[in-house]
Amino acid sequence: MTDFFAQAVSGVRNLAPYQPGKPIAELERELGITDIVKLASNENPHGTPASVKNALAAALDDLTLYPDGSGFQLKQKLASKFAVKPEQLTLGNGSNEILDIIARVFLQPGDNAVVSQHTFIVYPIAVQAVGAELKVAPAKNFGHDLDAMAKLIDTNTKLVFIANPNNPTGTWLTGDELRGFMQQVPAHVLVVVDEAYNEFVERDGFISALALLNDFPNIIVSRTFSKAYGLAGLRVGYSISNTQVADLLNRLREPFNVNSLALLAAEVVLDDAEYLAKSQANNAAGMAQLEAGFAQLGLPFIPSASNCICVDFGKPAGPIYDALLKEGVIVRPIGVYEMPTWLRVSIGLPHENQRLLDALAKVLAA
Numbered sequence: 354m355t356d357f358f359a360q361a362v363s364g365v366r367n368l369a370p371y372q373p374g375k376p377i378a379e380l381e382r383e384l385g386i387t388d389i390v391k392l393a394s395n396e397n398p399h400g401t402p403a404s405v406k407n408a409l410a411a412a413l414d415d416l417t418l419y420p421d422g423s424g425f426q427l428k429q430k431l432a433s434k435f436a437v438k439p440e441q442l443t444l445g446n447g448s449n450e451i452l453d454i455i456a457r458v459f460l461q462p463g464d465n466a467v468v469s470q471h472t473f474i475v476y477p478i479a480v481q482a483v484g485a486e487l488k489v490a491p492a493k494n495f496g497h498d499l500d501a502m503a504k505l506i507d508t509n510t511k512l513v514f515i516a517n518p519n520n521p522t523g524t525w526l527t528g529d530e531l532r533g534f535m536q537q538v539p540a541h542v543l544v545v546v547d548e549a550y551n552e553f554v555e556r557d558g559f560i561s562a563l564a565l566l567n568d569f570p571n572i573i574v575s576r577t578f579s580k581a582y583g584l585a586g587l588r589v590g591y592s593i594s595n596t597q598v599a600d601l602l603n604r605l606r607e608p609f610n611v612n613s614l615a616l617l618a619a620e621v622v623l624d625d626a627e628y629l630a631k632s633q634a635n636n637a638a639g640m641a642q643l644e645a646g647f648a649q650l651g652l653p654f655i656p657s658a659s660n661c662i663c664v665d666f667g668k669p670a671g672p673i674y675d676a677l678l679k680e681g682v683i684v685r686p687i688g689v690y691e692m693p694t695w696l697r698v699s700i701g702l703p704h705e706n707q708r709l710l711d712a713l714a715k716v717l718a719a
């Protein structure tokens with residue numbers, strides 16, 4: 354057979370495959386155990402919002418019809434929530450698709466994009482797939498070093514990706530830091546501020562980059578319904594940008610990229626203030642619970658503003674990850690993020706967090 358590996362574009366050959374969190378059903382099959390706790394994919398631990406379940410049940414009769422490819426209703430809602438024009442919005446099959454569309458619209462071979470070390474793996478995938486170069490700035494305290502990133506920008510730079518808060522580390526940038534960075538960035542370089550965890554942040558000085566969009570029209574903000582709104586399985590996210598950028602993104606977007614159930618669910622959950630408040634309150638309490646538990650176990654962790662936290666074992670974390678699986682607890686190894694001694698833990702319900710802490714105590718004592 355032909356070596357098809359050699360046929361692939363070089364950027365794709367050099368990619369490490371995305372490794373998702375281990376699904377519960379897979380661990381059940383492998384170890385024959387039940388009662389598994391998954392704290393591996395930054396999913397919402399509260400289950401499908403009841404408001405969404407009811408709405409979707411009523412919508413099941415219309416699956417013969419194509420979705421509204423313009424996403425009119427959802428865009429109306431988002432536009433009024435954020436006081437922007439519907440023409441500034443682009444809807445995606447998850448915000449992952451938005452990131453991918455941005456790379457395909459603005460990058461080609463010869464161009465580059467700047468990211469930070471220890472940041473979301475989807476950026477390299479999107480950038481390298483289109484044959485562009487990825488420039489990685491060293492992190493500072495596991496977070497974005499914006500000065501180091503600004504220094505990497507050259508005449509071929511078209512895009513910068515910033516996750517705020519960052520995944521996997523949960524580090525965050527203040528509004529002042531973001532503004533200071535934007536003042537250094539040439540006006541033609543687009544800065545994607547990925548705010549997947551925005552709804553969880555409770556930190557002084559934190560702002561959404563939306564507040565900077567008027568001063569810096571080269572900002573694209575991306576958001577998702579996958580985390581605080583609990584709709585990861587339906588795949589719906591969006592970006593807010595200037596209208597010209599949104600027009601370009603929408604030209605490349607598949608006509609029916611967001612399915613009808615996802616559109617409806619997103620509209621409904623935007624009105625479900627109770628679900629969001631519950632998610633936020635549980636997250637704050639769970640973060641405190643895990644921080645206290647890690648401290649008690651003598652494990653260093655990175656203060657996190659998102660819905661996950663990274664904990665350090667000071668030695669390769671693979672065996673600890675495996676031992677936790679045997680205890681029925683799935684977390685996330687992050688060697689692919691150049692953090693091989695760390696594990697990333699998503700905030701769960703109080704009893705799930707406790708299961709993790711108890712399992713860790715047992716595994717570390719063994």
Ligand SMILES: *Cc1c(COP(=O)(O)O)cnc(C)c1O
Nearest residue numbers: 447448449473520549577579590
């Ligand atoms: C989870 C996550 C997303 C959201 O992905 P979806 O495709 O919307 O589910 C985007 N960016 C970061 C940094 C994330 O961690």
